[in-house]
Amino acid sequence: MPCVLCAEPGRMELASRPLPTEAPEGWVLVDIAAIGICGTDYHIYEGKHPYLAYPRVIGHELSGHLVEGPRAGELVVVNPYISCGTCRACRRGKPNCCVRIEVLGVHRDGGMCSRIAVPEGNVYPAEGLTPLQAAMVEFLAIGAHAVSRSGVGQGDVVLVTGAGPIGLGAAIFARLAGAEVHLMDLSQARLDLARDAFGFALSHRPGDDVLTGELAEGFDVVFDATGNASAIEAGFPLLAHGGTTVLVSVVKDDITFSDSEFHKREARIIGSRNALQADFERVMEAIRAGHIPTEAITSQVLTLGDLPARFDALTRDREHLVKVLVTP
Structure with a gap:
C-alpha cells in the first residue's frame, strides 16, 4: 500500500x-x-x-x-x-x-x-x-479537553494565545461554554482568518496594552497554544485574580513566574495533554449539532x-x- x-x-x-x-x-x-x-x-x-x-x-x-x-x-x-x-x-x-x-x-x-x-x-x-x-475530531478534541480541564463557564472572559488550529479549537469550545473569547497572535493573518471564518472579532497582538477598560482586571482563563516559553510567561500578568492558566502547548524550556503575583491572584496552572474519549464524543456531538x-x-x-x-x-x-x- x-x-x-x-x-x-x-x-x-x-x-x-x-x-x-x-x-x-x-x-x-x-x-x-x-x-x-x-x-x-x-x-x-x-x-x-x-x-x-x-x-x-x-x-x-x-x-x-x-x-x-x-x-x-x-x-x-x-x-x-x-x-x-x-x-x-x-x-x-x-x-x-x-x-x-x-x-x-x-x-x-x-x-x-x-x-x-x-x-x-x-x-x-x-x-x-x-x-x-x-x-x-482529534485536533478539536485537544481544545475541548483543555476547556473541560479549565472549568470555563458562562460569563468568563477568556484569552487564547496562539490562533493556530489547536488554539481555534480551544476558542470554539470556550465560546460554546458561554465565555467571551479573545485571541492573541503574532500573525495578523491568523487573527483575520479567525475573525472572518470563525467570528472571533476580539483580538490582540503581543505587546498591546490589553489591560485597559473592561479588561483592566485581566482574564479569568488564559489558554496558551503558542508552544513558546516567552509567550507563556507573558500570559501570567494577564490573569485576573482567581484566574487560571491552561498550558495546551508544550515547550522544552523552563517556565518562570513571579511567586508573589501568583499567590496574590490565587492563580492556577493546569497542564492539558491530548484528549479523552469523552472529549472526542463532545466534539462529534458539536459537529452533528452544527456548532x-x-x-x-x-x-x-x-x-x-x-x-x-x-x-x-x-x-x-x-x-x-x-x-x-x-x-x-
Missing part, C-alpha cells in the same frame, strides 16, 4: 508498505478515509520534534472504515493515543497521559496510508459525520500521492491554513 513517510528532516516520500491483513488480538483493521495534517507533522518535517526517530509514517488525525466483523464498513474516528492500560494514570481513567503512551505518527508509524491496525478501544463510531469531518464550522476549517483537500511534492509549500504557508486534509 502507498504511505507518506518523513525519511529525514526536510524530505517527505511516497513509499510502499505491506497492506495489513491481520490485526493482533484486541486490535482492529481500519481502512483510512481521511487524514488531517497537524502542527506535529510540520515539526517532524522541520526536524523539531523531540520524541521522533526517522523514518516515520506520519499522520494521527484519522478517520476510516472498519474492515472486518459485525461493524465492517462503519465510519470511525481513530484515537491515536495508544496507552498501556496498566500504569497509575491509566488505572485512574487518564490514558491521555499514560506513562508509556505511544502516539500514532510519532512514537510508531501513523495513518498516512491506506490501512492501519489500532486497538479496538481506540475507534469511536462517527455516525452523522463525513469522513473529512471525522478526521477533524463547528467544518467547511471553514477545511483549507485544502489533497490526495496521498500529491502530498510529498506539496508538503514543503504547505509548511511555509501554514500561517494561512487551518486544516489540510488528505484522502488516500
Whole structure:
C-alpha cells in the first residue's frame, strides 16, 4: 500500500508498505478515509520534534472504515493515543497521559496510508459525520479537553494565545461554554482568518496594552497554544485574580513566574495533554449539532500521492491554513 513517510528532516516520500491483513488480538483493521495534517507533522518535517526517530509514517488525525466483523464498513474516528492500560494514570481513567503512551505518527508509524491496525478501544463510531469531518475530531478534541480541564463557564472572559488550529479549537469550545473569547497572535493573518471564518472579532497582538477598560482586571482563563516559553510567561500578568492558566502547548524550556503575583491572584496552572474519549464524543456531538464550522476549517483537500511534492509549500504557508486534509 502507498504511505507518506518523513525519511529525514526536510524530505517527505511516497513509499510502499505491506497492506495489513491481520490485526493482533484486541486490535482492529481500519481502512483510512481521511487524514488531517497537524502542527506535529510540520515539526517532524522541520526536524523539531523531540520524541521522533526517522523514518516515520506520519499522520494521527484519522478517520476510516472498519474492515472486518459485525461493524465492517462503519465510519470511525481513530484515537491515536495508544496507552498501556496498566500504569497509575491509566488505572485512574487518564490514558491521555499514560506513562508509556505511544502516539500514532510519532512514537510508531501513523495513518498516512491506506490501512492501519489500532486497538479496538481506540475507534469511536462517527455516525452523522463525513469522513473529512471525522478526521477533524482529534485536533478539536485537544481544545475541548483543555476547556473541560479549565472549568470555563458562562460569563468568563477568556484569552487564547496562539490562533493556530489547536488554539481555534480551544476558542470554539470556550465560546460554546458561554465565555467571551479573545485571541492573541503574532500573525495578523491568523487573527483575520479567525475573525472572518470563525467570528472571533476580539483580538490582540503581543505587546498591546490589553489591560485597559473592561479588561483592566485581566482574564479569568488564559489558554496558551503558542508552544513558546516567552509567550507563556507573558500570559501570567494577564490573569485576573482567581484566574487560571491552561498550558495546551508544550515547550522544552523552563517556565518562570513571579511567586508573589501568583499567590496574590490565587492563580492556577493546569497542564492539558491530548484528549479523552469523552472529549472526542463532545466534539462529534458539536459537529452533528452544527456548532463547528467544518467547511471553514477545511483549507485544502489533497490526495496521498500529491502530498510529498506539496508538503514543503504547505509548511511555509501554514500561517494561512487551518486544516489540510488528505484522502488516500
